[in-house]
Amino acid sequence: MNETVRTRIAPSPTGLAHLGTIYQALINYAYAKGRGGNFIWRSEDTDQARFVKGAEENLNEHLHWFGLVPDESPFEGGKFEPYRQSERLETYQKYAKELISKDHAYYCFCTSERLTKVREQMQKDGIPPMYDKYCINLSIEESEERVKKGENFVIRMKIPLDETIKVYDEVLGEILFDSNTIDDQVLIKSDGFPTYHMAVVVDDYLMEITHMVRAREWLPSSPKQVLLYRYFGWELPKLIHVPVILNSDGKGKLSKRHGHSSADYYRLQGFLPKAILNYLAQIIWNHPKGKEIFDVKDFVKYFDFKDISSQGPRFDLDKLKWINGQYIRKLKVTELYEMLVEHYTYTKDEETLKWLEDKDYSLKVIPLIQERLSILSDFKGLVSYFYMDPRHSETEAKNLLIKSGQDKDQIMVLLSFVHDEIKKVESWKTVNLHKVETEIRNLAEKNTWKTLNAFMPIRVALTGTRQSPPLFDVIEVLGQEKTLQRLNQAIQSL
């Protein structure tokens, strides 16, 4: 067998890129790259009914966004082209014929109505519903005659009777299946397309895949594939079935129904690709040094299947958010600025993009809110007052002001005092603003006001909210003119 490790993802293009696909891509990518191998993406577009236009493009874009770029793919190309199964139909036909000639497969002319009826009857009788092998004894000659006449047919594989089929999974070890519980799987559908079971075996063989890494939900189908490899006389790749990500309530696979499953959703929310990858890695694997925050590079370097956890993890948005916040806080201001521009460009938020156009100003705003972001989209709500006057109706402003401090007269005195002190500042420097702060503290002390009551009305006057970064940091960034103007507005509204 080939020396080079070759792994692949084989998603079917049925919608927006699923987070589970990214998770599979990460694992396959890490294993291959950690061993100097290749990571391949093959599109399993064999179900024409479920095919969604644009799905491949969406996945391609996200794989690049995440930095999990395949060495070979429908877009990248490669030496085993084509990487789209719909373009490989003759290949599957050829191998299906080979199976028939070896008596490992047969034509089946049963209608779907008959199949349903048979299964229903079996269910009624309390036996596992399976195909009853009605067509298994048709001779090849007769079958080919009927095919020639234009009858609808599928090709089914023959599953041997009374045999224990051994599947060896690199993580789970040996798993035994009773062949009598396995259906004579359809290999080629009546539309001439292969089923997954056929296509995956043929393509993994032809594309020299060394490790078949896939979700645990595929485990029950592996004896069929093991059999197919045997029928063809091909060497089986290593099999690894990794846990499936579950919904946050633990009920079922991560899906649209509960919360969100598309990678795009998390991008639109302002999660960073590295943070998502970090999260995805840590739910099934732990860093050798016990780190919670680690780079994909570390995952690539240390990851091995034997360290993978065995349970299906639940999706935990809180933890993802925490990790994302950690990544945001580590960013340089200019990096965060670039990411914000990229984010709001992607979400097409013209208003916020307009704000960010003033780069110098934004670079002063960002440090004040950086530690308050857990996702990029938090930005807008935290900084609006830096870019626009607080929009409040007069009564709203008044209520907020009164609530924030004590009585009206006191607030009036306070705000006027601050206004005059700010006006007196000749050079707009941090040290000078500290002096103003000291003056306010003195005033508060003289009047026996709580410091909270001295600062909160000012904050509300300037920002229109009761939460903001440290007041004098805000004042410094706002500048003298805007500060005075807003103080005036507040005084008038009283």
Added chain:
RNA sequence: GCCGCCAUCGUCUAGUGGUUAGGACGCAGGAUUCUCAUUCCUGUAACACGGGUUCGACUCCCGUUAGCGGUACCA
């Protein structure tokens, strides 16, 4: 129903026969502080159950139960 996988705090996990069962998220409290947030400290909370094996089981074996997955001309 049948087949398979699996089982440590609410969640993600460490642990491989003898531990005060460790860490992280979350939650609660505290410190810092002009508010919010950050950061730091403290606390909270777990070995599903029943049999074995053993001097000794969270750890090994068997069963039960729960959960998940599969049971298609979907992947």
